[in-house]
Amino acid sequence: MEKIASCLNELLSDLNVFFRKLQNYHWNITGENFFEIHEKLEEYYDCVSKEIDEVAEQILTLGCQPLGTLKDYLENTKISEASNKKVTSKEIVPILIKDFEILLNKFTEIKECAEKEKVYITNTLMDEYISSYSKKLWMIKQLDM
Numbered sequence: 001m002e003k004i005a006s007c008l009n010e011l012l013s014d015l016n017v018f019f020r021k022l023q024n025y026h027w028n029i030t031g032e033n034f035f036e037i038h039e040k041l042e043e044y045y046d047c048v049s050k051e052i053d054e055v056a057e058q059i060l061t062l063g064c065q066p067l068g069t070l071k072d073y074l075e076n077t078k079i080s081e082a083s084n085k086k087v088t089s090k091e092i093v094p095i096l097i098k099d100f101e102i103l104l105n106k107f108t109e110i111k112e113c114a115e116k117e118k119v120y121i122t123n124t125l126m127d128e129y130i131s132s133y134s135k136k137l138w139m140i141k142q143l144d145m
């Protein structure tokens with residue numbers, strides 16, 4: 001259980017940093033496809049916001065403690081922050097593709113660990129995330145020309 005909770009805390013950190021990055025991009029996006037990408041970024045971070053709460057509450061359900069400070073999140077994530085500057089869709093799409101892949105690897109790692117330890121609730125949650133992020137990844141890849 002400890003190992004799963006610690007992996008879930010790494011995921012919680014990834015999601016928190018990703019949330020900040022998506023909203024930062026939402027505020028700083030300019031140029032081609034502005035309306036489309038600006039709106040899509042909001043849709044992404046609304047989803048991530050919901051997932052942050054689900055993952056934290058899952059850690060509590062397992063009898064463990066979710067990380068709760070930005071310092072902890074930055075120390076436990078593989079997602080890098082974005083600078084506070086104007087960006088274009090051409091610049092951010094490849095970065096988002098990489099971040100979705102980082103998250104998908106994390107979901108898979110947690111799922112494998114949950115299967116081994118027979119923690120079915122975590123397994124089910126990871127299945128949901130794997131299917132939703134695989135679809136997001138496929139869709140965003142269509143923009144990367």
Ligand SMILES: [Fe+2]
Nearest residue numbers: 026027038042
């Ligand atoms: Fe907005």
